[in-house]
Amino acid sequence: MRGLCNGNYYLPVREILDIKPGDRILDVGCGTGEGSVMAGPGVEYLGIDTEPGYVEYATRAYGRPGVTFQHSDVHRVEASFTKAVVMCTLHHLSDDEVRKLAVRLREIVSGDVSVADPDPVESRGIQRLILSRDRGRYIRPIPDHLRLLGDSYRCRAVLTKDIPRLRLARLTYSLCEPLS
Numbered sequence: 690m691r692g693l694c695n696g697n698y699y700l701p702v703r704e705i706l707d708i709k710p711g712d713r714i715l716d717v718g719c720g721t722g723e724g725s726v727m728a729g730p731g732v733e734y735l736g737i738d739t740e741p742g743y744v745e746y747a748t749r750a751y752g753r754p755g756v757t758f759q760h761s762d763v764h765r766v767e768a769s770f771t772k773a774v775v776m777c778t779l780h781h782l783s784d785d786e787v788r789k790l791a792v793r794l795r796e797i798v799s800g801d802v803s804v805a806d807p808d809p810v811e812s813r814g815i816q817r818l819i820l821s822r823d824r825g826r827y828i829r830p831i832p833d834h835l836r837l838l839g840d841s842y843r844c845r846a847v848l849t850k851d852i853p854r855l856r857l858a859r860l861t862y863s864l865c866e867p868l869s
Contacts, residue, residue, distance in 0.1 A: 697726060698860060699727055702724075702776070702805070703727050706774070706800075706864075709731075709732075710729070712733070713770045714734045714773065715772075715794075715798060716776065718737075718738055718777070718778030719737060719744075719747060720747070720777070721747050722736055722743075722746065722747025722750055722751040722758060728755060728756050733756075734756045736756075737758070737762070737766060738760065744758045744759065763790060763793050769798075769799065772801055772803075774803045774804075774805075775805075776803075776806075777806055778806070779829075779837075780806050780807060781826070781827065784827070787838065788838075792841055795842075798867075801864060801866050802842060804834065805863065806860065806861065808849055808859050808860065808861040831846055834863075835865070840868075842866060842868060846862070
C-alpha cells in the first residue's frame with residue numbers, strides 16, 4: 690500500500706530546491722523514507738522522524754551511502770545543511786511548534802526550505818474526506834502555515850498538485866527563502 694500511495698510526491702522538491710551535487714539535505718518528518726529519492730549522486734541526505742518504527746523501515750528500505758535516517762527531533766540535530774524539506778508535517782504541529790521549527794531550521798540550514806502540506810482549501814471531494822480523517826490536529830489553509838514561518842523565512846506557494854496514482858490528496862508545495 691505504501692508504494693501505491695507514494696507516487697513520488699517528493700520529486701517536485703528536487704526542482705523547487707534546485708538540488709545539486711554537494712547539497713546536504715535535511716528531511717524533517719521523513720516518515721518511511723520516500724523523500725530519499727531527492728538524494729542523487731553527490732547529495733547527502735538525512736531524514737529525521739520522531740517515530741522509531743518509521744525510521745527503522747526507512748533505514749531498511751532506503752538506507753545507502755549518503756542516505757541516512759535518524760530517530761530524532763529537529764531540536765537535537767547537531768549537523769548543518771544546505772537545504773531542507775518539511776513534507777506533510779506542519780499539520781501535525783501547533784502554531785508555536787511551527788514557529789520554533791522555523792527558528793531551528795534557520796540555525797542549521799544555510800539555504801532554502803521546501804514545505805509541502807495537504808491543502809484543505811484546494812482539496813476536493815474524497816480528498817477533503819481523507820484529510821478530515823488525518824491524524825494531524827492542526828490542518829490549516831496553506832497561507833496560515835506560511836505565515837507561521839514568516840519571522841524566519843519569506844515563503845510562497847509554488848505548486849499545487851494531486852499526489853499521482855490515487856489522487857487522494859492534494860499538496861501545495863512552497864519555497865521558503867531565509868530572511869537576512
